Amino acid sequence: MIEAVRRVTLRGFGRLAGLGRRDDRRQTPIVPPGNVAGRALMTVIGIMTFLASLTLGAVTLVSDTASVWESQISREITAQVRPDDGLDMAAALETVRQIALATPGIAGVQVMDDAATGRLLSPWLGEGLDLDDLPVPRLVLIAIDEDAPPDFTALRTRLIAAVPQASLDDHRAWVSRLVTMANATVLVGAAILALVMIATILTVVFATRGAMTGNRHIIEVLHFVGARASFIANEFQGHFLRLGLVGAMVGGSAAVLVFLLMGLWTRANQATPEADQISALFGSFAIGWTGYVGVIVLVATVGGLTAFTSRLTVKRQLAAIDMISPVEG
Known part of the structure; x- marks a missing residue:
């Protein structure tokens, strides 16, 4: 621990003094890059992003299907002969x-x-x-x-x-109820998406505090010898940005794969009762380019939120350290 503090402290002094010379040896980061807590956080972010991507894809799918239903009202009617x-x-x-x-x-x-x-x-x-x-x-x-x-x-x-024995049905009442249900589903999906994002932010906050607690002595030494809060916050921000992006990309890719497999299954089982029912409700079960772009934006958002939340948490923790005297008694 003493050796780690010495190396990290020297690194902080070097950056503060603006030294242009680089040490050939690999410098010890403030936050260990491959610890168990980091892998657990990356797994949690991946799961959260997977669920959020599924929700986003489902909302896009239902919204697009509702638009198709509304369009079909003006394109087709049915006559029935009993x-x-x-x-x-x-x-x-x-x-x-x-x-x-x-x-x-x-x-x-x-x-x-x-x-x-x-x-x-x-x-x-x-x-x-x-x-x-x-x-x-x-x-x-x-x-x-x-x-x-x-x-x-x-x-x-x-x-x-x-x-x-004939009757004419313009489907307006039936489709109106389905569109109302679809709109309610979109609202529920948006609420679930917001809850997943809030849970992700809280997870990052606790993970950041845990990482700071595990490296408290190193952080306090750097902070008290003059390292700026922005320097320490940048270290944590870069670490959690990598974790967030990797976890989000894995989760988002898994969700996209699920939709691709469902689309392939639907096309491979055309003219079957199951595929006919799914096609009637969701078309080809493809979320379209808007859905895929939405997943990409969601992945970037999760990575950015992870880094930003970590940075804010570090600065708050350092502000709390400043309020406590480093020398007691």
């Missing part, structure tokens, strides 16, 4: 298709085939469904012109007059 005794389903679907195509403001019409209907029902009824033996309503997807939408009331009236 089975009935004596109803020729194929003829009824064709009638609905012809009426929709003849309506101004309709951009396209597609009758959902048996394969697509079976995929929608397979999570509840299993695979290999024979729709001819089941009283399953059939759907007709109607794409509308966003610039000149049709008169939905008139279209609904004509459909019901031609096919009494």
Whole structure:
């Protein structure tokens, strides 16, 4: 300990006096670079950044999906034909298709085939469904012109007059509830992100105080012989900046990998019930370039917060040391 104090003190004197000569020997840093506490802090920062990145990615994903849902309101509606005794389903679907195509403001019409209907029902009824033996309503997807939408009331009236078993759904009530839920999810995610960042700051504060306590004698010697608070704070700031950046990059990279793997899984399992449900809710499960940029900004923010918090903590601790007389009795 005495030798360490001597070397660190000489280093402090050298910097204070502005000596231009450099010692060839490796100088002892104030904060040991590879101690157990440092590795533990880096692990905690990595975990916090991983959770924060997942939260940020999820918020971005839900927000983008909510925007897509709102856009889909103005792009597509659905006509449903319910089975009935004596109803020729194929003829009824064709009638609905012809009426929709003849309506101004309709951009396209597609009758959902048996394969697509079976995929929608397979999570509840299993695979290999024979729709001819089941009283399953059939759907007709109607794409509308966003610039000149049709008169939905008139279209609904004509459909019901031609096919009494038909109904028209513009999805507005359903999508409105989903968008409200998505907005609430975004708010919750933002609150979780703020809590994770606060927890990270508190962790750095305690880690900095612990590092100062473990090296208190060296710090006090340097401080009392004239080393400026900025010099000591810079030592801690550089140490914790490295820890913060390394931990944040590991955590952020792990979160990005999770989203990439989920996107690959979704694309590899297309046309399956599970992938169809995920695609309906989250699209391709890709957070997009905004999400990746957000993760990069988050990593830089965590590293900067770690260094800044450490610097403020060191200066406060040194101010508290100045209030205590170095010589007692």
